Amino acid sequence: MHVVVCIKQILDPEIPPREFQVDPQTKRAVRGRASLVISPFDLNALEVAVQLKERAGGRVTVVSLGGEETPEALRRALAMGADEAVWIRDGALEATDASGTARCLAAAIAKLDEPDLVLFGRQAGDWDQGLVGPMVAEALGWPLVTNVFQTRGENSPLELLQQAEGGYRVVAATLPAAATITNHEANVARLPKVREIMLANRKPITQWSLGDLGLAADEVAPRVVVEALAVPVPEGHCTFIEGETAQEKAQNLARALRELKVI
């Protein structure tokens, strides 16, 4: 079983809100003092992949597209149990969006040695769009199962446990297939062990440019234009609800809420 996990390195979403800023000119989040981390749902995807490897054997390849600090995320994934890493690195990808990212990832997956399953976090912890996984599945022409939290079995068809209202659904997926992973108590990402961290520094990271993937710069140009980006400023107001009796106060409260269009 060859499982591929696509991960994204993002600004740590756990920083205090007062430290989070965006640059209105470039329309990007300002790095500031925030550290870079693997997007939380991607960590769940890695955990699902490593558990599958431990159960069914095989190997895990982790793929990420990003700038100069990407190796740090890849090393972390290797320390968690991935066997190989691919870093898609090209100056032309600086401004790309979900569709460009998906094209690159699909090309990279097609170039890898016969993957059986490709996993994505349900959505990235920065933009929360949830586009890349489905777009890659579409580009590869593979079946996609969304909101999966665990796998069962060892071969095709593989059972994917998909979160559903009040429980879960078991989907049998013919491989190769793609899945987006959501968080669940069954896939809390393990902390890497000291020894694994040290060994991870000896595992290979392959670098591929757009040329290596057979793509041209205009194929990964952004198709979505961000018009404006700002941190919302919460405003607080205080209104006293008057009334002689509890009933009258309740009626006035209901009226006020209706006028505010919150009920």
Added chain:
Amino acid sequence: MQVDLKLDEEQRQIVAMVRELAQERIAPFAAEWDEREEFPWPVVEAYREAGLFALAFPETYGGVGASAVTQVLVVEELAKVDATAAIILAVQWLGALPILVAGSEAQKARYLPKLASGEWLAAMALTEPEAGSDVAGLQARAVRVDGGYRLTGQKKFISHGAIADVLTTFARTGGPGAKGLSAFIVEKGAPGVRVGRIERKLGLRASNTAEILFDDCFVPERHRIGEEGEGFSIAMRTLDRSRPAVAAQALGIAEGAFAAALQYAQERRAFGQEIARFQAIQFMLADMAMGIEAARGLVYRAAHLVEEEGRGGGRLTTANRYSAMAKCFASDVAMQVTIDAVQILGGYGYIRDFPVERFMRDAKITQIYEGTNQIQRIIIARSYLDLAPGP
């Protein structure tokens, strides 16, 4: 001498992992462990899982052979949230050091792998009621008998004394003074070894500090570390290497307290603005930060020197001056910074709802153990004077 304070990739990854472990498995529970004065076994379990005990052990014996700098980085990171949790690693390594620096091949093979995995805990039992910093004045006796020794004596303030599976200890096999001491390994449950009083302390309350009583305790000859009479030297070679970890614990406590004070100063408002806008607070924050950064320089430098000079099991010379400076300075900084942090938090600093109260109590011990700061100052001064080397 060149010291590169920039961490390498591997060190940053290990520290990042330890930070997560500390946030998830230690920080939320530290206050409760302290309150209950209960040894935090879940921390030992977390260290076993993450393989942290292995850092200070060579690969040959199940360790990962991390550098002394990596070791202090880890202890520092843990101490930012809980000094008790941080010292668990330092005590394990301290207890194992006599075996590492002077043990036989058979002793290393028997003990080090289990100590590296954390399956066994170690403690070093050196201090006695009448002798701590003055190691040459130890009174416990080991009398030679057929096949080994009979140990009699009392050891006091032994970190992990009541929970350790392996004790490395020191007793007198010869006459008075440094030359009469020998080092031994005593396993848990050996007949004649008993745990006495468990101390109740100002700080590090969850840490286990116990009295160990040897009463005609038989120790086979193969459990003597090194030669007869080598005990003082082994104790010194051990302490030469262990001080940076305690210095790192102090540094981490200071950093934890500073972070809490910094955050509070930017949130707490008085007279219509955050108290961080007042110069009185800013000056305190500046002094705290300066102390911490200076201590950091000394701690990393000391660790670097221990690493460079410490291969093989001999005594260290250059490194000792800097380990003493690091331990003394970082612990004085930790005391001052935690006092200031309590002051900045005001009433909230004095109550147990915020961790700075615990940090202040914990900081005090770092000025005392592993050689009091008065002893450290003697070591530092003597390293410049042309006098005979001291303790």
